[in-house]
Every structure is written in structure tokens, then in C-alpha cells.
Amino acid sequence: MRATTAPRPRSALRRTAVVLAALLAGLAPTAAPAGAAGRAPDPLNVSASSVTGVVTGSAGCPTGPLTDTRLTTGGAALNPGVFSSLASQLNVSLPFRVGAPSAALPAGEGQAVLSNARGSLTLALTAGSCGSPTLTYNGTTVSGTGTWTVAPDSTPGNAYRGTGGSGTFMVTSDATPGTGRAWSLSLHGSLNVLQPQVAVTQRAYWGGIGNYLSRTLSVEFRIRNTGPGDAFGVELTDALPTEPGITRLGPVPQAVGAIPAGGSAPVVVRYRVCGLAVVGCRFTAATRTFLTDALDANGHTEAVPVSVQVPLTPVP
The missing domain is CATH 2.60.40.10 (Immunoglobulins)
Known part of the structure; x- marks a missing residue:
């Protein structure tokens, strides 16, 4: 009669290894399918206005017809749903170079900053140049259109860091030096948010x-x-x-x-x-x-x- 063969220790080790491997598999992160991160750009459509702008004057372009600068600054509240689901703010800094009948915002000197509790996004605005103005100026009001691009930002904790994008804008602004000046700005385009x-x-x-x-x-x-x-x-x-x-x-x-x-x-x-x-x-x-x-x-x-x-x- 053959003696019963004792189970080999290796089998128990194998079983233990299988259970341990299964447990470790549950701890390994399982990710969504590739491609979820590369989605369509977000549209940007923001319009704001204020009658509490501040305009200060200074010297204009070193040469050409735009002899004065009219820096318009101010802010306007944005309702939830305009820039994310949060209540937000649009602040502007628009150093118009003026000389009737023309004006310009050269080389991205103008800025529009969109902000909320998550962070801020700065847009650089351009409309013409000292040599080729594209805005109009009637001695009081600047108006016209231009383009914007997102200013680079990698600030940690800013939810809008790393955003890219571009678009167009339309502006109307009382450029008379003083306080309580009216301005309006409409921004349209698309953003590539991380x-x-x-x-x-x-x-x-x-x-x-x-x-x-x-x-x-x-x-x-x-x-x-x-x-x-x-x-x-x-x-x-x-x-x-x-x-x-x-x-x-x-x-x-x-x-x-x-x-x-x-x-x-x-x-x-x-x-x-x-x-x-x-x-x-x-x-x-x-x-x-x-x-x-x-x-x-x-x-x-x-x-x-x-x-x-x-x-x-x-x-x-």
C-alpha cells in the first residue's frame, strides 16, 4: 500500500502568493481610457460694463499721431455662469494711445483679468500699433475691435494655470481723464483649460x-x-x-x-x-x-x- 504523499510546501506558498497578488492588484490605480484629458476647447463669451472707471493721462507714442495715453482702469462683477459657475470679476487696464481720429492698444499692452475663488486668468489685448492704429477716437470716446491671447501663468494653486487660448474683443471707453468714466468690453474666443x-x-x-x-x-x-x-x-x-x-x-x-x-x-x-x-x-x-x-x-x-x-x- 502506497503511503499518502504530504502536500508540498510550495503549493501553500503558491496559494499565498496568488491571494497577495490579488490584494495588491486592488490597490493599483485603474485609470480611465486614454483621451479623456484631451477634450474640446472651452468657449469664452464675456461682456461687462461699468460707469466707475478711472482714466489717467500721460504722454503717448514717441512718434506718430497718437500723442497721448489714456489709461482706463476699472472692474465689473460677473454673474455665476458667465465665467464658470462662480460669481467672478472682470478687471481692465487699457492704456489707449490716442490722437483724433485714431487710437491703439499696442503689442498686448491692454489687459483684462478674469478672476474668482479658484484663481485668475489674464488676457493680453492688442488693437493696432503706434504706426498703424485700428481703433477710433473722437476726442472723447475710444471704440473698436482687437484680438486677445492668454498671458502665460504657472502659479501653483491657480486653477487656470497653464491655460491657452485666443479670440477677439470689442471695446468702448470714455477716455476723458477723471473718475466715473463709462467703459464696456466684450470678449469672445476659446480657451484650452488644463x-x-x-x-x-x-x-x-x-x-x-x-x-x-x-x-x-x-x-x-x-x-x-x-x-x-x-x-x-x-x-x-x-x-x-x-x-x-x-x-x-x-x-x-x-x-x-x-x-x-x-x-x-x-x-x-x-x-x-x-x-x-x-x-x-x-x-x-x-x-x-x-x-x-x-x-x-x-x-x-x-x-x-x-x-x-x-x-x-x-x-x-
């Missing part, structure tokens, strides 16, 4: 013996922003299991809020899992995360499948 992108990791736990016995599993999904741009309006809209026998208990959807580039936020979803068998129990959660960019534009949902390994014991 885009966020989602990756998701998970940590599964029972949270106590009662949950273990009832097979009520908690899964902490950590939503990571791996893109170069900050994410706003982030919401986990679903995390549905793709295998039979696993029931999502919720709650979904869950509002997350803002996640800066490189940051993350946790969201916990509960599941009924596995029945009696816990060993080898795992499932895939099809997470869906809604987010927008710093202008609350390009709203979209990123789908990321996340593998969840069910813990063997009720202890963390």
Missing part, C-alpha cells in the same frame, strides 16, 4: 463581525485626479458590480466636490457579497465618475472598472 482625469483605487473592509456575518462589505473607492488640471463638480454616479451574486447597496450617487491635480478623495459604497463562501470571492465594480474642468465646462463621465478582493476575515 483637463483633469480619473484613476480609482479601492480598499475593501467588513467594518465589524456583524457585517462579516451578514456579508455586508464596505469598499472605499479613492478617486484620484491624475490629469494636469483641477477637477470640479466631481460625483461618483455609480459603482455597479459586473458579476452575478453581488448586490450593490449604495449609496450612489455621491457628491465628492473638487479634486486638485494630484489629489484624491474617498467614497464608500456597500455591497452584499459572496454568501457563505468568502475564500476566492472577488468582483469588478464598474465605477462611473462625473467631473468638469475649472470653467465647469467639458462635463463628462469617466468609466473605470475596479477589481475588488473580498477580505477573508472580519479584522481590517
Whole structure:
């Protein structure tokens, strides 16, 4: 009679390695498909006016007909929805070079600054030059059109850092030196705002013996922003299991809020899992995360499948 062969120690080691590999796989970030970061430009359409502008005078161009400078400064409030969903501000600094019947804003000397609680975006305005003025000036009022480009900015913490873009503007401004001067400015064009992108990791736990016995599993999904741009309006809209026998208990959807580039936020979803068998129990959660960019534009949902390994014991 042959003696029973004892199980080889290697088999136990192999089983342990498989379980450990599965656990580590759940901690590795799973990202949304490539291409989520390269979305369409955001349109910019802002119009503002004020009757509290300040105009100061100084010398104009060194040569040519534009003999005076009329620097118009001022600000105007922007309602939510004009520049992102936040209440914002438009401040202008417009050093018009004037000499009837013409005026100019040479070489991007004019500035319009859009700002809110997330940061600021500076646009450099150009309309003609000292030698080729393109604006009109009737001795009192400057008016006409020009072009703008985004001034480079890499300030940390500014949600609009790294933005590019260009467009056109239309301006009308009382250029008489003094206070209480009326001005209006309309900006149109497009912006390339740095885009966020989602990756998701998970940590599964029972949270106590009662949950273990009832097979009520908690899964902490950590939503990571791996893109170069900050994410706003982030919401986990679903995390549905793709295998039979696993029931999502919720709650979904869950509002997350803002996640800066490189940051993350946790969201916990509960599941009924596995029945009696816990060993080898795992499932895939099809997470869906809604987010927008710093202008609350390009709203979209990123789908990321996340593998969840069910813990063997009720202890963390």
C-alpha cells in the first residue's frame, strides 16, 4: 500500500502568493481610457460694463499721431455662469494711445483679468500699433475691435494655470481723464483649460463581525485626479458590480466636490457579497465618475472598472 504523499510546501506558498497578488492588484490605480484629458476647447463669451472707471493721462507714442495715453482702469462683477459657475470679476487696464481720429492698444499692452475663488486668468489685448492704429477716437470716446491671447501663468494653486487660448474683443471707453468714466468690453474666443482625469483605487473592509456575518462589505473607492488640471463638480454616479451574486447597496450617487491635480478623495459604497463562501470571492465594480474642468465646462463621465478582493476575515 502506497503511503499518502504530504502536500508540498510550495503549493501553500503558491496559494499565498496568488491571494497577495490579488490584494495588491486592488490597490493599483485603474485609470480611465486614454483621451479623456484631451477634450474640446472651452468657449469664452464675456461682456461687462461699468460707469466707475478711472482714466489717467500721460504722454503717448514717441512718434506718430497718437500723442497721448489714456489709461482706463476699472472692474465689473460677473454673474455665476458667465465665467464658470462662480460669481467672478472682470478687471481692465487699457492704456489707449490716442490722437483724433485714431487710437491703439499696442503689442498686448491692454489687459483684462478674469478672476474668482479658484484663481485668475489674464488676457493680453492688442488693437493696432503706434504706426498703424485700428481703433477710433473722437476726442472723447475710444471704440473698436482687437484680438486677445492668454498671458502665460504657472502659479501653483491657480486653477487656470497653464491655460491657452485666443479670440477677439470689442471695446468702448470714455477716455476723458477723471473718475466715473463709462467703459464696456466684450470678449469672445476659446480657451484650452488644463483637463483633469480619473484613476480609482479601492480598499475593501467588513467594518465589524456583524457585517462579516451578514456579508455586508464596505469598499472605499479613492478617486484620484491624475490629469494636469483641477477637477470640479466631481460625483461618483455609480459603482455597479459586473458579476452575478453581488448586490450593490449604495449609496450612489455621491457628491465628492473638487479634486486638485494630484489629489484624491474617498467614497464608500456597500455591497452584499459572496454568501457563505468568502475564500476566492472577488468582483469588478464598474465605477462611473462625473467631473468638469475649472470653467465647469467639458462635463463628462469617466468609466473605470475596479477589481475588488473580498477580505477573508472580519479584522481590517
